[in-house]
Amino acid sequence: MPLFSYVKGSILWLDAHIFFNINSEQEDLIMSVSRDQFNTMFGRDPYSIPLDEFDMNQPELFQSNTQDAYFKRLREEAPIHYCKDSEHGPYWSVTRFKDIMEVENNPEVFSSEPSIALADPEEGFEIPMFIAMDEPKHGDQRRTVQGVVAPPSLAILEPVIRDRICEILDALPLNETFDWVDKVSIELTGQMLATLFDFPFEERRKLTYWSDVATAIPAPGELIESLDQRSEILLNECLPAFVELWNKRVNEPPKGDLISMLAHGKETRDMDPMEFMGNLILLIVGGNDTTRNSLTGGVTFLNENPDQYDKLRANPELIPKMIPEIIRYQTPLTLMRRTATRDTVLGGKNIKEGDKVAMWFLSGNRDPDAIDNPDAFIIDRKLPRQHLSFGFGIHRCMGNRLAEMQLRVTWEEILKRFEKVDVVGTPERAYSVLVRGFTKLPVQLRPIAK
Numbered sequence: 001m002p003l004f005s006y007v008k009g010s011i012l013w014l015d016a017h018i019f020f021n022i023n024s025e026q027e028d029l030i031m032s033v034s035r036d037q038f039n040t041m042f043g044r045d046p047y048s049i050p051l052d053e054f055d056m057n058q059p060e061l062f063q064s065n066t067q068d069a070y071f072k073r074l075r076e077e078a079p080i081h082y083c084k085d086s087e088h089g090p091y092w093s094v095t096r097f098k099d100i101m102e103v104e105n106n107p108e109v110f111s112s113e114p115s116i117a118l119a120d121p122e123e124g125f126e127i128p129m130f131i132a133m134d135e136p137k138h139g140d141q142r143r144t145v146q147g148v149v150a151p152p153s154l155a156i157l158e159p160v161i162r163d164r165i166c167e168i169l170d171a172l173p174l175n176e177t178f179d180w181v182d183k184v185s186i187e188l189t190g191q192m193l194a195t196l197f198d199f200p201f202e203e204r205r206k207l208t209y210w211s212d213v214a215t216a217i218p219a220p221g222e223l224i225e226s227l228d229q230r231s232e233i234l235l236n237e238c239l240p241a242f243v244e245l246w247n248k249r250v251n252e253p254p255k256g257d258l259i260s261m262l263a264h265g266k267e268t269r270d271m272d273p274m275e276f277m278g279n280l281i282l283l284i285v286g287g288n289d290t291t292r293n294s295l296t297g298g299v300t301f302l303n304e305n306p307d308q309y310d311k312l313r314a315n316p317e318l319i320p321k322m323i324p325e326i327i328r329y330q331t332p333l334t335l336m337r338r339t340a341t342r343d344t345v346l347g348g349k350n351i352k353e354g355d356k357v358a359m360w361f362l363s364g365n366r367d368p369d370a371i372d373n374p375d376a377f378i379i380d381r382k383l384p385r386q387h388l389s390f391g392f393g394i395h396r397c398m399g400n401r402l403a404e405m406q407l408r409v410t411w412e413e414i415l416k417r418f419e420k421v422d423v424v425g426t427p428e429r430a431y432s433v434l435v436r437g438f439t440k441l442p443v444q445l446r447p448i449a450k
Contacts, residue, residue, distance in 0.1 A: 039085070046070040051078050055086045056093055056360065056433075057118055059217055062334065063431045068375070071095055071363035080347035088118040091337075091356035092349070095363040097370030097388065099347050103338055103359050104392040110338035110357055117434055118337055118356060153256070154405055157195070162409050164191050169413055172445055177424055180441040184410075185295040192406060193287050198257035199245070210238045211288040214281045215435050222431055234281075239273065242280055258283055289435050290332045290389075290403040295410060296427070296438040297330035298322075301377045303423040308379045316415045322379035323407045328387035329377050331362040334436045336391060361388040362436065420446040 039053045042060035046069045054074065061067040074081050074095045081093040094100050103110045114120065168187050172178065186208050194204035213233050216223040224230045242259065249255070250263040262268045262279065271279070302309040312318055338357045343350070351357065365387050366374045372381075390397035397403075414421065425442035 041070060042066070046073045051081065052084065054078070054081060054093075055083045056358075057083070057086045057088060057091070059431045059433050062433060062436055063429050065429055067362065068366060071360065071366060075363060075367060080349040082349070086118070088120070089356070091118055091358050092346075092351060094346070094357060094359050095367075096347075097364040097367040100359045100361065100364045100388055101392060102346065103357060107338075107393065109341055109344050111341050112338060114339070116336050118335075118358060151401075154401060157402070158405060158409065160195065161188075161192065161406055162413065164188065165406075165410050165413050169417055174445050174447055177442050177444055180299055180421070180443045181292075181296050181438050182440075185292045185438070188295065188406065188410065189288050189292040192291070192402075193284060196258050196283075196287055197245070198255070198259065206237070206241070207284055208288060208292075210234065211281070211284045213238075215285055215289075215432065217431055217433075219431060234277070238280070239277055242276070243273075246276070285435075286397065287402075289437060290327070290397065290400075291406045293332045293435075293437040294326050294330045294403065294407055296441050297332075298326040298407065298411065299421050299443065300423060300427050300438070300441060301326065301329055303421075305377045308377055309420065312379055312411075313415065313419070316412070318380050319408055319411050319415075321381060321384045322411070323404050324384040324387065325377065325379055325381055326407065327389045327403070328365050328371075328384075330436065331365050331387075331389045332436055333389070333391075334362040334434060335360050359388075361391070364388045417448065418445050419448050422446055 039049075039055050040060070041049055041053075041055065041058060042064065043066075051073075054070070056067070056070060056074075061070065074093060079094070079096040079099060081095070082090065083093065084090050094103055165188055168184060172183060186205070190204040190208045191201070193199065193207040194201050197207070199207060210233070212223055213230055216230070218224050218226050218230065224233070245259045246263050249257075249260040250269075252260070254260055254264040262271070262276070268279070302312065312322060335358050338359065340351045340353055340355045340357060342353050345351065346357075365371065368374055371386055390400040422444045423441060424444050427438055428440040430437035430439055
């Protein structure tokens with residue numbers, strides 16, 4: 001069914017508070033009230049702050065990459081911690097690996113609805129997406145599109161990815177400073193997204209831009225400064241572009257791209273624009289953030305740990321073990337929220353029906369009870385896949401193998417060309433709690449001597 005008929009009747013309903021689901025009243029409050037009123041922790045000794053004032057929902061901690069010490073204290077002293085007051089209301093923080101696994105393994109008690117972020121959806125502006133759904137609808141919609149990253153599809157994609165990364169790397173300047181995020185990480189993931197959606201290749205940078213717009217926290221001087229700006233961009237640019245693609249695909253025989261799968265899938269072909277938009281953003285963000293930020297993270301971590309870079313150059317066969325270690329160490333998605341469907345007990349704490357529960361994947365990936373020497377970046381770990389970066393259980397990241405393949409191929413080709421990718425400036429990180437990302441990484445390439 002063409003989607004235009006839906007859009008024409010529903011376009012005014014489609015507010016773009018998609019990923020963080022912040023309403024305009026909340027935005028005004030956040031913009032006008034000093035963060036001191038929300039127990040700002042940035043720049044303070046984590047052991048000087050009373051535990052009942054801890055609130056990890058503060059983007060300044062993640063932008064400055066200073067969050068680890070705060071999580072360490074929570075794991076040690078309050079692994080199931082109740083924050084009584086934050087910008088998005090009270091919530092529980094789950095910071096140990098085993099407790100996060102317990103939550104992930106119990107979706108009947110810890111629901112993904114109504115949101116995976118700490119903010120609640122604005123009443124009347126809910127944006128459905130299958131990551132924020134429970135069974136059976138979650139599984140039905142996920143199965144509709146997961147074929148695009150099934151093993152047969154990955155086997156076809158690998159030579160395409162290798163050709164593209166070779167073109168990207170061969171076009172990079174030697175012995176001069178450039179931004180790795182822009183020239184490599186964004187470019188590669190943008191090309192991959194365009195392929196998965198069969199989106200116009202020459203317009204691929206729009207996909208990365210829309211992903212960033214959808215997940216950005218509005219703030220002065222940031223990518224978007226208001227929710228109205230986000231709404232305008234996604235409503236007037238993103239949605240019409242994908243509606244056009246939907247209406248084209250629905251009148252063609254089914255193909256292997258994501259839009260065609262959605263348009264012809266039994267469980268998705270009758271979606272209204274709200275649900276179509278939600279799942280689009282989910283797939284764009286999912287296809288963008290893990291690979292993009294881990295590509296940049298890998299360069300950063302190897303430079304911070306020159307002994308590991310030496311080890312890699314001496315033995316490139318360590319790449320398959322290094323890739324999951326990069327993903328663990330980066331943890332591109334810092335948290336996932338669940339909502340208690342009934343009164344329950346977790347780690348000795350009484351969780352009430354309706355309570356928000358934040359699983360801090362970044363903290364679980366630094367838990368010494370689950371991972372040996374977790375604060376160290378070690379590219380030849382014995383159990384490199386022992387991490388939570390892809391989630392666990394029914395919501396485990398659908399594209400995890402695609403992300404790993406892109407990273408593996410990229411590093412295989414880097415080592416063929418360059419003695420080292422030197423970081424020559426301070427990494428700049430995203431202003432976000434949910435997405436742990438990089439916005440800039442100045443580097444220089446040191447070619448292999450011939």
